[in-house]
Amino acid sequence: KTGYQTTPLKPEKRLTGDLSKIISPASVLTDAEKKDNNLLLRKAISILEDLKMQRITDLTELRQASEQLAIKATGLPLLYVNALQSLRKILNSTTGNYSQNDIAIVQQALQRILLSPSQQPAQQNNFDPSILSGRYFLNLQKNKRP
Numbered sequence: 001k002t003g004y005q006t007t008p009l010k011p012e013k014r015l016t017g018d019l020s021k022i023i024s025p026a027s028v029l030t031d032a033e034k035k036d037n038n039l040l041l042r043k044a045i046s047i048l049e050d051l052k053m054q055r056i057t058d059l060t061e062l063r064q065a066s067e068q069l070a071i072k073a074t075g076l077p078l079l080y081v082n083a084l085q086s087l088r089k090i091l092n093s094t095t096g097n098y099s100q101n102d103i104a105i106v107q108q109a110l111q112r113i114l115l116s117p118s119q120q121p122a123q124q125n126n127f128d129p130s131i132l133s134g135r136y137f138l139n140l141q142k143n144k145r146p
Contacts, residue, residue, distance in 0.1 A: 002085060003139060010050055012092045013043060021110075023132050027096070036113050038114060040061055040064055040065055040068065041065055041068060041110050041114050042114070043061040044061050044062050044064075044065035045107055045110050045111065046097045047061070047062050048060060048090075048103050048106055048107050048110075049107075051090065051103055052074065052100060052103050054096075062087070062090070062091060063091060065087075065110065066084070066087050066088065066091060069083060069087060069106075069109060069110070069113070070084055070111065072109075072113055079112065082105055082109075083105050083106050083108070083109030083110075084109075085101035086101075086103075086106050087102075088103055089102055090106065093120065096146070
């Protein structure tokens, strides 16, 4: 048998429920950062348009836009993984070994990101169940459920 030693527990900290040193992994973007991301995506779309016309341009903004596309691809892989693969093919190509279809796929994905609506607070359906119509509505909802 082999044994192992665990780190000793500090009795003064045990079961205190102190969560002050735990930070949330989610990052909240400010309006300025969202505008910067939108500007970056718009520049990337124009760079792709230049590539479509076979003009040589600087691809640094396109590389930064690939990071934004990768973030979206982790959340919605069905919508963005093909575009991410096409974008990587464009960025890794030294001899122009990509098609016009690759450019179109990436442009559509970037425009989809730009046009995606931000989450807005929804209006709550406030009704008073003590009112006769509210009770009627609740009974209708109960009857719809199996």
